[in-house]
Amino acid sequence: MVDSGIQPWLFNVEPYEGESLSHFLGRVRSRNHLTASGLGQLAGIGAVVARWERFHLNPYPTQAQFEALGKLLGISSERFWTMLPPQGEGMKCEPIRLCGACYKESPCHRIEWQFKSRWKCDLHNLKLLAKCSNCEARFKIPALWEDGRCNRCRMSFGEMATLERL
Ligand SMILES: [Zn+2]
Ligand SMILES: [Zn+2]
Known part of the structure; x- marks a missing residue:
């Protein structure tokens, strides 16, 4: 069969608010x-x-x-x-950072966590995590966050929020 140029059928994925x-x-x-x-x-x-x-x-x-x-x-x-930093906002591509409390509410990596100027979550008054609070492994790139857990010790990002306070 010759490819007739019909759009391949893909599952639709809705972006989350603030998702990177x-x-x-x-x-x-x-x-x-x-x-x-x-x-x-x-x-x-x-x-x-x-x-x-x-x-x-x-x-x-x-x-x-x-x-x-x-x-x-x-x-x-x-x-x-909107999935990238706004103009004028510097960005750090590593380490990958997160707020566990935000993740618990909306399971996605937020682009604002990678802003250069950002070191804490204003919403939860939590310091952004740059590594697992349990085993200190660095986080994988967000594209590989299949299940919202530390890749090494399997602690969930949501649980990490309860271990860390400012
Ligand atoms: Zn938060
Ligand atoms: Zn861990």
Whole structure:
């Protein structure tokens, strides 16, 4: 059969409020059993997905890339821009940080946790974690946060919040 150019059918994944690009792309891929290069290929944007998932944003994503990806996934390009720091806000791609209390309420990695200027969660008055409060392992990139647990000791991110206070 010749490929007739029909859009492949994908499961729709709704972004969470404040969700980071890495975490969202990881959910899209795992829901649809796609590799990073497979998703890039479907969207026609090449091999950028794996880099974006690591927050390696040099060169920075372009409007055309977000439009192409958005067309495939049914998401507006504006929505993608909110998954990255706003203009003028510096970003750290490592260590990956999190607020366990936020995660408990909304199971996603929030882009604001990677802002250079951010070191605590104002909502919960908790210091952002840069490693597991139990075993001190560093967190994986958000695209690989399948179940919201430490990759080494399996403690849930939500539980970590109860161990750490400012
Ligand atoms: Zn929080
Ligand atoms: Zn751990």
